[in-house]
Amino acid sequence: MSEFGGPEIGAPGEGAASGFEELSEEAKQRFAAAAAGMQQIRREEKKSKRRDDQVAKAIVQFLDEADHAHLFVLVSRLVARDCPSIFILAILSLIHQGCRDTVKEYLGEMLNEIPEPDLSASSALTKNGAIAVADGQILIRWITRLQTVLSLDVAGILLKLMVDEKHIDGTILQLTTFVLQEFFHAQKKEVPFEKLQPLTASILQTVFEPFIPSVRKLLQQKTEEKE
Numbered sequence: 001m002s003e004f005g006g007p008e009i010g011a012p013g014e015g016a017a018s019g020f021e022e023l024s025e026e027a028k029q030r031f032a033a034a035a036a037g038m039q040q041i042r043r044e045e046k047k048s049k050r051r052d053d054q055v056a057k058a059i060v061q062f063l064d065e066a067d068h069a070h071l072f073v074l075v076s077r078l079v080a081r082d083c084p085s086i087f088i089l090a091i092l093s094l095i096h097q098g099c100r101d102t103v104k105e106y107l108g109e110m111l112n113e114i115p116e117p118d119l120s121a122s123s124a125l126t127k128n129g130a131i132a133v134a135d136g137q138i139l140i141r142w143i144t145r146l147q148t149v150l151s152l153d154v155a156g157i158l159l160k161l162m163v164d165e166k167h168i169d170g171t172i173l174q175l176t177t178f179v180l181q182e183f184f185h186a187q188k189k190e191v192p193f194e195k196l197q198p199l200t201a202s203i204l205q206t207v208f209e210p211f212i213p214s215v216r217k218l219l220q221q222k223t224e225e226k227e
Contacts, residue, residue: 014214024052046086055084058102062092067182075174081169083160090149091175095182103145110152117144135187139203146207158215168208176200 001046052119063072071092078088086106093100107114131139150157161168175201184191 003014010029011040013026032070043124044047058096058099060083062096062099071175073177074171074178077171078161078169078175081160081171084153084157086155087146087149087157088175089180090146091172094138094179095186100145103149107145107148111148115144117141132187139153143203143206147210148220150207150211154211155215155218158211159218162215162219165216168204172206173197 015221018090059075062068063075075088079085084101089099090103093103104114117137117140119137119140122133122140125131125139126133126136158168161172165171180196180200181193183193185194
């Protein structure tokens with residue numbers, strides 16, 4: 001069978017001339033297409049490697065800043081769970097321009113068109129006046145960024161974060177709460193960690209909820225396969 005799939009290519013008959021020039025035009029086209037396909041795969045692998053290196057570098061630079069040292073343990077826990085670095089970077093993008101630029105570049109490479117955030121949704125965050133309108137719009141852009149990154153690798157991200165069919169690792173809640181706390185600190189608003197957790201949980205629910213059912217099915221299938 002052909003290594004590249006499709007119809008088998010028969011070996012030349014005994015005594016017949018061999019070599020690429022003796023192949024039919026159809027076979028030549030198949031070989032050329034296969035070769036082009038392999039080159040594309042190699043290019044994509046190199047691009048993916050560069051992107052992964054860039055993501056890792058952005059995270060290291062972020063954590064190397066003295067103000068962010070307290071987040072190191074939480075990020076390390078997520079890395080230990082094999083949570084894709086790009087999602088960690090998307091969380092950090094709320095408070096770090098370098099992380100934000102890397103995520104935007106990633107989305108630009110992966111999507112023909114990056115979804116525009118629905119800024120009208122910020123009214124739900126700002127209706128009681130506790131959050132300024134401008135801050136609410138920044139948060140909506142961030143939430144949209146998180147959800148878009150997640151949508152590109154739902155199983156790869158959520159399966160790493162879910163500890164079972166009903167629960168997500170609490171590390172993601174802790175890290176996101178600290179990030180929100182730092183965001184508000186930059187806006188001259190000091191909000192206790194405990195008071196921010198309900199808002200964080202609501203944001204993460206908004207991000208994750210559309211994708212939870214499909215991931216639960218995958219978890220159920222894995223459980224059934226083990227049994």
